[in-house]
Amino acid sequence: MLGIRRKRKKIRPAPPATRRALLKIGDRTVEISLRANPRAHRYIVKVDPTTGEVSVTAPSSRSLNQALDFAKKERNWIAGMLANVPLPVELTLGAPLMFRGVVHVLRRGDPLAAGHRTGLTAMGPVSIDRDAPRPTIRVTGQPEHAARRVRDWLKAEARRRIMERVAEYSEILGVQAKRVTIRDTTSRWGSCSSARFLSFSWRLVMAPPHVLDYVVAHEVAHLRELNHEPRFWRLVEEIVPHMKRSQAWLEEHGATLHRYAPRTRPA
Numbered sequence: 363m364l365g366i367r368r369k370r371k372k373i374r375p376a377p378p379a380t381r382r383a384l385l386k387i388g389d390r391t392v393e394i395s396l397r398a399n400p401r402a403h404r405y406i407v408k409v410d411p412t413t414g415e416v417s418v419t420a421p422s423s424r425s426l427n428q429a430l431d432f433a434k435k436e437r438n439w440i441a442g443m444l445a446n447v448p449l450p451v452e453l454t455l456g457a458p459l460m461f462r463g464v465v466h467v468l469r470r471g472d473p474l475a476a477g478h479r480t481g482l483t484a485m486g487p488v489s490i491d492r493d494a495p496r497p498t499i500r501v502t503g504q505p506e507h508a509a510r511r512v513r514d515w516l517k518a519e520a521r522r523r524i525m526e527r528v529a530e531y532s533e534i535l536g537v538q539a540k541r542v543t544i545r546d547t548t549s550r551w552g553s554c555s556s557a558r559f560l561s562f563s564w565r566l567v568m569a570p571p572h573v574l575d576y577v578v579a580h581e582v583a584h585l586r587e588l589n590h591e592p593r594f595w596r597l598v599e600e601i602v603p604h605m606k607r608s609q610a611w612l613e614e615h616g617a618t619l620h621r622y623a624p625r626t627r628p629a
Contacts, residue, residue: 383430385416387441392416394433398423405432409443412548412620416440448621453509455501459622461516463570464497466490468512471500488515513623520544520567527578528560531601537585546625551612552577554584565619569611576608 381396395417405428406419420429433440451457458465471489488511491498501508521544532538540558547553552562560581566574579601587594599605 381426383433385430385433385437385440387437387444392440392444394418394430396420396426396429398426405429407433407436407440409440409447410548411443411447412617413625414444414447416444448618450624451622453512453623455505455508459499459512460568460619461490461497461499462567463573466497466499468508469494469498469500470505470508471502486515487511509623516567516623517544517564520562520564523567523571523574524562524578527575528582531579531582532585534601535582535586535597537582539582539585548620548625551616552581554581554588556588558585560585565622568619568622569615572602572604573608573611576602576605577612579605 380398383394383396385392385394393416395415397417397419398421399419400422402419402421404421408417408419409415410417416433418429418433420426451459453459453468455468455470457468459468460466469491471487471491487502489500491500499512501511503511524544525542528539528542538558539554539560542560542562544562544564546565547561547563550561550563551566552560554560562577562581566577576598580598583594583597583601587597595605602608
């Protein structure tokens with residue numbers, strides 16, 4: 363008995379939910395992320411104030427072409443937003459770098475002379491030269507390795523200082539975090555989850571010390587009060603009386619911390 367062969371229906375692959383496109387804005391070409399979100403009821407264009415990444419959200423993956431057309435109509439607005447994004451600074455020798463609220467200059471260091479220089483804060487590939495006429499960070503080794511060495515040093519310094527403050531403020535409040543992670547986030551300087559996990563941006567080490575202290579105190583206080591009620595703010599201010607000054611600094615200068623060793627660069 364012969365079976366009846368049924369014609370198989372071709373399954374078309376679903377359109378991609380994210381796509382990249384190039385958009386001419388003035389005298390530059392900018393890469394744009396086109397994203398589909400079924401919960402969106404209209405087209406939404408955004409410019410990340412720290413990285414300059416441009417994205418357009420569309421209601422569906424089938425309308426991504428229209429999303430690009432929408433971005434073209436918003437060229438002037440996008441250009442205005444990009445003009446406010448801090449220019450990126452690569453960690454090369456001769457470049458400026460903010461560390462603990464002070465702008466230093468990166469200079470090549472002499473590993474043989476490092477041990478004889480009393481102004482250096484620590485032995486190693488990256489050190490602060492306090493004998494220099496202006497704030498200076500010395501980097502030994504080949505110039506092409508400077509960026510990686512400085513970035514690793516900054517992250518190590520951030521971890522050390524943040525962990526010290528977490529321990530100090532946790533003891534004051536009688537709380538304990540289950541885990542502390544150091545990351546490179548663009549939207550938050552710190553966070554506390556309901557699982558008692560704390561997370562911080564390593565870029566806080568570039569800000570003035572009182573700013574790092576405030577952010578750590580803020581998140582450690584959430585281990586007691588996982589909210590932003592008046593009782594929470596009173597708790598934070600008891601630990602760091604300079605709370606408002608630190609908040610004001612982040613509001614005015616926080617975005618500039620992302621210009622150094624940028625996570626991503628506008629096309």
